[in-house]
Amino acid sequence: MSILEVSHISKSFDRTEVLKDICFSLNKSDVMSIIGSSGSGKTTLLRCLNFLEEPDTGVIKINGEKIYDAKDQEYLSEAAKRSNRLHFGMVFQSFNLFPQYTALENVTLAKELHAKREPDFKAHKKDVLEAIREEGKALLTQMGLADRFDNYPHQLSGGQCQRVAIARALAMKPDILCFDEPTSALDPELTGEVLKVMKELADQKTTMIIVTHEMSFARDVSDRVLFMDDGYILEDGTPDEVFNNPKEERTAQFLASFNS
Amino acid sequence: MMDRYIEQFPVVINALNIGFLQTLKLFLVTLIGALPLGLIISFGSRSKFIPLKLLVRFIIWVVRGTPLMIQLLIIYYFPGLVFHNNIWGGQETGRFIATSVAFIVNYSCYFSEIFRGGIAGIPKGQDEAGLVLGLTKSEIFFKVKLLQMVKSILPPISNEILTLVKDTSLARIIALQEVIWAGQAFMKGSQGISGEIWPLFFTAIYYLIFNGILTVLLGKLEKKLEYFK
Numbered sequence: 001m002s003i004l005e006v007s008h009i010s011k012s013f014d015r016t017e018v019l020k021d022i023c024f025s026l027n028k029s030d031v032m033s034i035i036g037s038s039g040s041g042k043t044t045l046l047r048c049l050n051f052l053e054e055p056d057t058g059v060i061k062i063n064g065e066k067i068y069d070a071k072d073q074e075y076l077s078e079a080a081k082r083s084n085r086l087h088f089g090m091v092f093q094s095f096n097l098f099p100q101y102t103a104l105e106n107v108t109l110a111k112e113l114h115a116k117r118e119p120d121f122k123a124h125k126k127d128v129l130e131a132i133r134e135e136g137k138a139l140l141t142q143m144g145l146a147d148r149f150d151n152y153p154h155q156l157s158g159g160q161c162q163r164v165a166i167a168r169a170l171a172m173k174p175d176i177l178c179f180d181e182p183t184s185a186l187d188p189e190l191t192g193e194v195l196k197v198m199k200e201l202a203d204q205k206t207t208m209i210i211v212t213h214e215m216s217f218a219r220d221v222s223d224r225v226l227f228m229d230d231g232y233i234l235e236d237g238t239p240d241e242v243f244n245n246p247k248e249e250r251t252a253q254f255l256a257s258f259n260s
Numbered sequence: 261m262m263d264r265y266i267e268q269f270p271v272v273i274n275a276l277n278i279g280f281l282q283t284l285k286l287f288l289v290t291l292i293g294a295l296p297l298g299l300i301i302s303f304g305s306r307s308k309f310i311p312l313k314l315l316v317r318f319i320i321w322v323v324r325g326t327p328l329m330i331q332l333l334i335i336y337y338f339p340g341l342v343f344h345n346n347i348w349g350g351q352e353t354g355r356f357i358a359t360s361v362a363f364i365v366n367y368s369c370y371f372s373e374i375f376r377g378g379i380a381g382i383p384k385g386q387d388e389a390g391l392v393l394g395l396t397k398s399e400i401f402f403k404v405k406l407l408q409m410v411k412s413i414l415p416p417i418s419n420e421i422l423t424l425v426k427d428t429s430l431a432r433i434i435a436l437q438e439v440i441w442a443g444q445a446f447m448k449g450s451q452g453i454s455g456e457i458w459p460l461f462f463t464a465i466y467y468l469i470f471n472g473i474l475t476v477l478l479g480k481l482e483k484k485l486e487y488f489k
Contacts, residue, residue, distance in 0.1 A: 050392050082394055090392040096385035100407045100488040110393035113403065154489040172393060 001064060003028040003207055004176060009058035011044055018044045020231040022058070026176070026224070029205040033218035033239075036228035037254060042211045045228070046178050049209070050088050051081040062087045062175055089169030089177040093184050095161045097153040103164045104149040107136040107171050139167040143197055159190035163197055177201070179210040215258050219243050227251050265458075271451050272443075272459045279442025280466050286359060286428045286438065291421070293364035298371025305376055323369040329430050332362040336434045352437055359431045363424075370420055378413035379405070411485040418478040422471050429467075439463045 002025040011019040019041045026032055034042045047053040049060065051068070054076070060068035067084040068075045075084070097106050111132045115121055121128065140149060143163040153161055162182055169177055179198070183191035195217050202208060202221050212218055218225055218239065225242040227235035235242045235251050246252050304316035323331070336358040340346030348354035382405050390400035432440045443460035446453045453459075 052388055052391065078397075082391075082396065085392060086394045088392070090388075092385060092389065094383075094385055096383075096389035098386065098389070098404055100411075109403065110390075110395060113395060113399050152488050168389075168393070 002026055003063055005059075005061040005064075006049070007059050007061075009045070009048055009055045009060070011041075011048055011053055011055050018231050019048065019055070022231075022233060024226065024233060024236060026207065026209070028207055030223040031202045031206075031208045031210065031221055032224040032226065033222040034209065034211045034226045034228060035213070035215065035218055035242075035254075036226075040228040041231045042228050043180055046090075046180050046209065046211050049176075049178060050090050051085045052090075054081075086172055087175045089172060089174035091162070091165050091169050091177070091179045091182050093181040095153070095158075095165045095185070097161055097164055097168070099153050102150050102152055103140060103145060103156065103160075103167075104133070104136050106153070106164055107139055107168045108132050110168070111135070111171055136167070136171060139170055140164065142200075143167045144193070157190060158186045159193040162186065162194045166194075166197060166201075176207045176209060179208065179212070181211055181213065183212070183214060215243075215255070227254065229254070268446075268453055268456065268459075271453060272446060272456075272462065275442045275445065275451065276439055276459065276463060276466065279437060279439035279463075280470075282356070282436065283425075283428045283438040283466070284470075286356070286363065286431060286436070287425055289360045290363040290367055290424060290428075293360065294367035294371055297364060297368035299375055301368055301372035302375035302379065305372060306379065320369045320372065323366055324373075328362065328366050328427060329433055331366055332359060332430060332433060335362045335365075355431075355434055355436045359434065359436050363427070363431075367420070367424060371417070374413050374416045374420070375409070378409040381412055382408050407485075411488075414478070414482050414485065418475075418482075421478065422474060425471050425474065426467055439466055 004026040006025065007023050009019055009022040010017065022041075022045060034045065036042050044053060048055045055068065055070055057070045058068075059066060059070070066075070067087060070076075074080060098109065101109060112129060115128050115132065137146075137149060140146065143166060145160060145163055145167070148156060148160060148164075151160075153164070156164065166177075166182075182198070183194050186194065191214070195214065198208070198210070198217075199221055210218070210222070220239075222239050225235065225237065225239050226233050227242055227246070227248075229248075229250050234248045235246055242251065243255060246255065301316060301320070304312055305320060307313045307316070336348060336355070339348070346354075348358040386404055386408070387400055390404050395403070428438060429440045431438050432444070435441060440460070440463055443463040446456045446459040448454065
């Protein structure tokens with residue numbers, strides 16, 4: 001069964017329709033890349049999954065269970081969105097790390113705040129916080145940052161910051177990890193280290209949705225590729241289908257612009 | 261000649277110290293009241309509820325657009341003159357409360373505008389990063405944005421704080437017994453000293469030293485927040 005089902009999502013800003021009747025589903029452990037030119041709606045689609053934008057129409061289901069329905073008030077309250085968006089982790093183009101916290105604190109902050117909301121937190125405070133810290137350290141170690149726990153974001157390179165951001169997203173144990181152009185803000189020599197940890201996550205069967213301009217990475221790592229243009233999904237298939245035998249003329253044009 | 265000053269000096273210093281204590285009290289009460297109230301007002305002036313936003317902005321305009329001295333006089337005398345009921349009473353305590361109210365209202369409006377700029381200056385990505393981690397709006401404000409805001413507004417807030425130290429002297433206009441009042445008392449005559457203007461001039465030293473101390477402390481705080489960028 002698919003882990004994610006998105007049906008008939010649309011979104012307009014003022015009078016510009018940015019997403020038009022978007023439907024797709026995603027299997028567990030699959031890596032899906034979304035490609036397309038700027039303004040095609042890729043990022044907006046990702047932001048709709050996190051409810052950073054509220055879709056105007058449509059339904060989103062996780063494991064068959066509805067987490068969003070534009071017609072049902074129940075899913076539109078702040079509290080509902082807050083708990084439902086935790087199905088998705090989000091890695092931003094510009095990292096958005098919290099500057100006043102160390103790498104480790106960035107990873108543990110949300111976990112700690114969530115733990116504090118539990119009624120029996122006070123009784124187990126020390127153990128709970130210790131467990132969260134250990135988890136955070138393990139995640140940063142996995143990201144190759146074992147010697148960077150106590151560094152602040154401004155002391156880290158862009159690639160290191162983005163890896164902290166990935167660890168921070170993973171700490172919430174999301175069902176699906178979303179990346180919004182994760183290497184676009186990085187110097188070319190730093191993109192490799194971020195793509196490497198993303199590849200490792202793919203190898204460990206992490207379900208991921210990646211909005212990217214890194215065509216060779218999308219081709220090598222993805223199980224699925226969506227090509228978006230003008231708010232529509234024009235292609236939805238394996239990398240081989242989309243990159244080598246695109247159905248639409250527009251896709252071929254787009255891909256050709258990368259080869260020239 | 262010199263003998264006279266040496267004789268007067270301890271008496272004057274003693275009186276000025278007592279006056280300065282009142283100055284200090286007004287300064288602290290204003291700060292403790294106006295900083296949180298300023299934060300609340302800044303939320304009001306950023307509110308999505310337009311009538312509230314317009315009302316708050318109107319109040320800020322009036323308060324920032326008129327002299328603090330006039331505001332102080334109106335707050336102190338208006339109830340007595342118009343309603344024939346001086347709610348403040350004629351005592352020092354009443355004058356102090358009236359002054360505190362005027363100062364807190366005035367300074368919270370100035371602070372709110374600084375806060376407003378500080379909040380607006382924090383990148384939207386900080387909110388979004390907090391949201392996708394399932395944090396509530398208040399967790400995002402207090403745990404993520406507040407310290408970043410404090411860091412960015414510390415220089416303009418420091419400026420206002422130094423101005424506040426000197427503005428406390430305006431309380432003299434309703435005869436609050438702060439340090440200027442204490443210095444002036446020796447012109448009219450007090451404790452066997454009269455016709456002396458030097459105690460009034462000497463009060464400047466108090467402001468200067470206190471602002472010097474504050475400058476050092478605020479500078480230290482600014483340094484302390486340099487650990488992140």
